[in-house]
Amino acid sequence: MNFDLTSDQKMLQDQVRKFARTELAPVAPEIDKSGEFPWENLKKMAKLGLLGIIIPEEYGGSGFDFISLAIAVEEISRVCATTGVIVAVNNSLCAYPILQFGTEEQKKKYLPPLCSGEKIGAMGITEPNAGSDVAGMESTARLEGDYYILNGTKRFITNGGEAGIYVVFAYTNKEMKHKGISAFIVERDTPGFTLGKHEDLMGIRATANCELIFEDCKIPKENLLGEEGQGFKICMNTLDVSRIDIGAQAVGIAQGALDEAIKYSKERKAFGQPICNFEMIQSMLAEMATQIHAARLMVYYAGYCKDKGMKRFSKEAAMAKYYASSITVDVARKALQIHGGYGYTKDYTIERLYRDAKILELYEGTSEIQKLVIARELTR
Amino acid sequence: MEIVVCIKRVPQTAEAEVKVDPSGRDIVKDRLTFDINEADSYALEQAILLKEKYGGSVTAISLGPAEAEDTLRIALAKGADNALRIKEEDFTPLDGYKTALILYNIIKDLKYNVILTGCIATDDGYSQVGPIIAELLGIPHATLVTELEIKDEKAEVVRELEGGLLERLEINLPALFAVQTGINEPRYASLLAIRRAAKKEIKTLGGADIQGEVKSLSVLEKLYVPPVERRAEILSGSMDEISEKLVQIIKEKGLL
Ligand SMILES: Cc1cc2nc3c(=O)[nH]c(=O)nc-3n(C[C@H](O)[C@H](O)[C@H](O)COP(=O)(O)OP(=O)(O)OC[C@H]3O[C@@H](n4cnc5c(N)ncnc54)[C@H](O)[C@@H]3O)c2cc1C
Numbered sequence: 001m002n003f004d005l006t007s008d009q010k011m012l013q014d015q016v017r018k019f020a021r022t023e024l025a026p027v028a029p030e031i032d033k034s035g036e037f038p039w040e041n042l043k044k045m046a047k048l049g050l051l052g053i054i055i056p057e058e059y060g061g062s063g064f065d066f067i068s069l070a071i072a073v074e075e076i077s078r079v080c081a082t083t084g085v086i087v088a089v090n091n092s093l094c095a096y097p098i099l100q101f102g103t104e105e106q107k108k109k110y111l112p113p114l115c116s117g118e119k120i121g122a123m124g125i126t127e128p129n130a131g132s133d134v135a136g137m138e139s140t141a142r143l144e145g146d147y148y149i150l151n152g153t154k155r156f157i158t159n160g161g162e163a164g165i166y167v168v169f170a171y172t173n174k175e176m177k178h179k180g181i182s183a184f185i186v187e188r189d190t191p192g193f194t195l196g197k198h199e200d201l202m203g204i205r206a207t208a209n210c211e212l213i214f215e216d217c218k219i220p221k222e223n224l225l226g227e228e229g230q231g232f233k234i235c236m237n238t239l240d241v242s243r244i245d246i247g248a249q250a251v252g253i254a255q256g257a258l259d260e261a262i263k264y265s266k267e268r269k270a271f272g273q274p275i276c277n278f279e280m281i282q283s284m285l286a287e288m289a290t291q292i293h294a295a296r297l298m299v300y301y302a303g304y305c306k307d308k309g310m311k312r313f314s315k316e317a318a319m320a321k322y323y324a325s326s327i328t329v330d331v332a333r334k335a336l337q338i339h340g341g342y343g344y345t346k347d348y349t350i351e352r353l354y355r356d357a358k359i360l361e362l363y364e365g366t367s368e369i370q371k372l373v374i375a376r377e378l379t380r
Numbered sequence: 381m382e383i384v385v386c387i388k389r390v391p392q393t394a395e396a397e398v399k400v401d402p403s404g405r406d407i408v409k410d411r412l413t414f415d416i417n418e419a420d421s422y423a424l425e426q427a428i429l430l431k432e433k434y435g436g437s438v439t440a441i442s443l444g445p446a447e448a449e450d451t452l453r454i455a456l457a458k459g460a461d462n463a464l465r466i467k468e469e470d471f472t473p474l475d476g477y478k479t480a481l482i483l484y485n486i487i488k489d490l491k492y493n494v495i496l497t498g499c500i501a502t503d504d505g506y507s508q509v510g511p512i513i514a515e516l517l518g519i520p521h522a523t524l525v526t527e528l529e530i531k532d533e534k535a536e537v538v539r540e541l542e543g544g545l546l547e548r549l550e551i552n553l554p555a556l557f558a559v560q561t562g563i564n565e566p567r568y569a570s571l572l573a574i575r576r577a578a579k580k581e582i583k584t585l586g587g588a589d590i591q592g593e594v595k596s597l598s599v600l601e602k603l604y605v606p607p608v609e610r611r612a613e614i615l616s617g618s619m620d621e622i623s624e625k626l627v628q629i630i631k632e633k634g635l636l
Contacts, residue, residue: 060568
């Protein structure tokens, strides 16, 4: 049993924290307002190796483990949840499945540009008529000569509007049910691929969330990821992993909210004293700090399971994601409460964090779906 | 070009509440976070910039506790080639002179063309260490350096003076420069460099490695928070009335 970060994890935390505070924090309110995808942030992060944290050096990545990815995503999300999820998606929803299930050619072709920031990654599972029920998807891909012909629409895709490389799921065999789903690597300029509606989101507003439309989209045969019919497995395996860093995003937002709450409660005076002197405020602060601490440990533990090479950690990852998302919403609520009326104005950061926090209970599997995963594992 | 840079790990007190500990000679540190002294991080960056431009190597030295190795390791990750910790625990208590004397004892046996330090440490604020090292080594120095270029064995240096004035100097090498914050933009270490630095060795030296006696010249007697004196008086009235009252007060106090 050892709770210490390794020497390189400590250094990573130190440098990412400083980078996030100095470079990302000042633009966070701007991109929240404009909704403009933060390319400048990404260029800077690429230079530091943050776009390929968990990708081995030979493919242009930084070669760190998943606990390190969690640490980095937490520090980034603590000041900018938008940038946090962009990094998380690039690493674990796009680069990771290519690393894990791709051929050597696919890894050599697609991982270096994802790590260098030349191209940003995205993943398309969700459709207008299929969210939680992944196997309910309607997209299809049929093999014709050297190409798969992809048809269908993906909705709510983070990075969707700005990405260059997409991992997309579709049925290659509808009869086989979820065992008939396959995964594909799709490049942005593939004929038959266009962008649909850009979402005007409540929080994480600069994530280029966009619909992907495939109309007889011709994908070269060699862009099949894994084997035909492996798509569902790839999807679930990838979500297990990405729940680690999405949990970390939740912890980051919650920590950011606590930072704001502590600062404000020491400055704001009521009844002749700083409001942090009031026991009811202290109670909230204590609860928040405890919730965050627990969530962080759960996230690290899920990362530890992955780093140790444990075959099955769906339960641990789902628990971490479920708990961290529910506490981030609660922590943001308490932090806003501590701000009183000022928290309800755009003049204070907590208003943004409150909006950002809510997404955690929705994407990468809603909280209900996490509980479903946990309960299934319990009753297997 | 051989470059030595001295860096110090200091408590981050800008946003924290600083309290004096029961000894009365130190502050309570257990709740504080520590980091590289601000000016030293610019000195380190300047060292790496010089190396990148003129070749050679950078040796980062810290006189500090074991935790100072974290600071040195970041220096390695940013581009320093060697790192050396002098065990502070072997030498406390320290004043500016003794610190400089210890550093001098180590640096004198190293190869150097340029020695860099920060111009002030944010914890004790002595601003002595750089200049004293230079004096002990018998080399020139400049403090509050805001620009530093090397041209044929000479340094072209801009220093900050009071009242917004700048001073341009030419200084023969080897020399020591105590740099001011803002001289450059300190970089962040890349993740790859961090992974490499995690495996590098940090040399440690202690009391036995320093020849001769190292003694402090000053003794810290007491640290205290200045008492709040409630003597403020707000003058009211028209500008003329206020001026008159003010002159009267100054006269009464015998200041005129
Ligand atoms: C900002 C944002 C970013 C996103 N990014 C991506 C992305 O990058 N890639 C991607 O593929 N998708 C993405 N999504 C989609 C997201 O993963 C889905 O919205 C999510 O999975 C829920 O699907 P849904 O919206 O269709 O809701 P539904 O599945 O329709 O669910 C509606 C409600 O019913 C509940 N529910 C559904 N089934 C059950 C059940 N069996 N038991 C109990 N309750 C149930 C849900 O929990 C929810 O409360 C994103 C969504 C948003 C909003």
